[in-house]
Amino acid sequence: MKPPVLSRLTWAWLGSLALFAGAAGVMVYSARTGEGPGRIALPVDRIEIFARNAPPAPGSEERIEAPVLRQPPAGEIKLAQTAPGEDSEDGLVLIYPGGDDLRTDDEDDLLYEDDYLDDESDDVRYSADDVIITIPGAKKATPVAAASLGPSIRPIPDPDSAMLRVTALGNTPRVAADGRRPVSYYARPYEGSRSKPRVAVIVGGLGLNAAVTERAIDDLPPEVSLSFAPYAKNLDFWTKKARDAGHEVLIELPMEGYGVNAQALGAAGLLTSRAPEENLQRLDWLMARFGGYFAATNYMGAKFSADADALGPVLDRLKNSGVGYIDDTGAASRSAGGLPIATVTRMIPAAADDADLRDVKRELAALENAAKRDGFALGKTYAYAATIDEIAVWARGLEQKGIAQAPASALLRTSAATR
Template identity: 35%
Template structure:
């Protein structure tokens, strides 16, 4: 008969044997994993460098300094350049750089498309800046090939200008000049007037030009007021154009039907599209502008006074231009040479 005490101890011994056997399998698996890791490490190539260490002479490749990232062409307008500025009595004003560079080229919109033979339309939106909310809507919604004419009496310009540059807009400064119906049609206390002497008008021009920096030129209009009276006097009108040209700026005459600027690089507006500023009239004038571009090769339109309706109609119209074989282009791409220079 089996020993009674042995019978009682049997289950305990079996449990101990099973425990040791399980521990043995555990260590066997660990050893296998370690061996596999060692083999894998030998098969993989050694890194050239350790973290924080320079590459060894045998593996180092001199790629030179990393160039700064260039902004996408046509997406960013150049920031104001000190070489294109000089001190004025009311702020920094444009000048031609010593190497001949001009603002009308340095701050021009850079279209992504290469030059083509398609009909081209330039569109200027006037009166931008007095209402910051509507100005921001224009910057966010309009294609960057539209040119923004900034009102010099605007108060909160830095944020607007930064947004416009970040999207690649070409900008003009709106130039207040004595208009038909003055003084009832008030163009502000810094306007160029027929009753002022040349020195006073020069000072007012410098005030306007010093309101902000980074524009390609001036538009001869403040909203719907287009300086008809001031432009009717040849001498002061030519003197203003001479000053713009001498500072490397272009000039856009906002009076449809008059000749192109005589003393400054620039162009004259062909059609004012928002008179009156209802949807039907705007759409008809945009269609007429497109027909003119097909007939002549180029056309220049002006939306004289920024409104939500005007922004919406220009945006919709511009979205279909490419499909109709017409290119929206900045004003700097279609300048006329001055007819006469002193």
């Protein structure tokens, strides 16, 4: 008789069934006898159980209590024995509770808390089933309050509808019915010393590059004010992230400069060649790009700021909206007319790479000197990774130099009407 001819596929199926049957047999045998591979369990509320070789007795409940960290009272419990060359001293004891039977062992070199002491002798009494780990010389950690690792993070409030005016181009800021103004409501409070020289820094051009924007928000101290470009995307997201990190924010207004192509300012650029009504319409669109800013600041704008007839209506609109203005041209203060305003002391160059950092360091040092001379100073720059890194390092050393870091809003002043 010849065995039947089977295909390779059939032999494969038969082999798989045989392996499965063998594995099932091993599992059944292990379950009935308790032998076989060790088991590992990691329960959350119990001590870890490793490699259990025998099952618990029928009807019993296996349980291992969590370890108890104890420190013996000083002077009451000592090491019975110490290792050669070591001094006897108190330590920490980890006691894994076991059974209830107690015994004494004068020669044991482990520590126990006074609850384990025999009232009639100095012998140490403990459970035979206890598992004890001693750490000679260690002391129980004393809980401490979490120390501050940097400036306190106080989020800036989200936009309040009571301070928003609905226009055809979007919601723009306004003074609330109860008198609240965005210039103070969305400003970061300054709680530093007013007797020290104060220095503030604005980093602008944010929102256009996601990686650089996130770097500025996360790496710079919250006292650094952040200015966002109006043409950037996701401005509500980025400005909220900045406010949540404690940074006060500004909106940038593109303005006409000398020798600058007007087309480079975008469709909403403010130009001296446009009528005031046209510029105000564009200003409304710019101011509606996002909310929660305390002030506006210029992008370019030397020519526009020098023209009082062009700049005046823009600053009036800002004042009536309850926001401030920060100018880096030095010309806007003549047209402020009661608007909270600050003028930039030093423009910090934007370092595209490490080779330009010498200029950044020079201007930061000049900013410190101006603050010491005048009592305050305001710097402004545009976002580049190398510049952000350098400002972050520089800011950490200001306190040691006797200079207080302040948000830009702390340097705003209300100018007298000059027009």
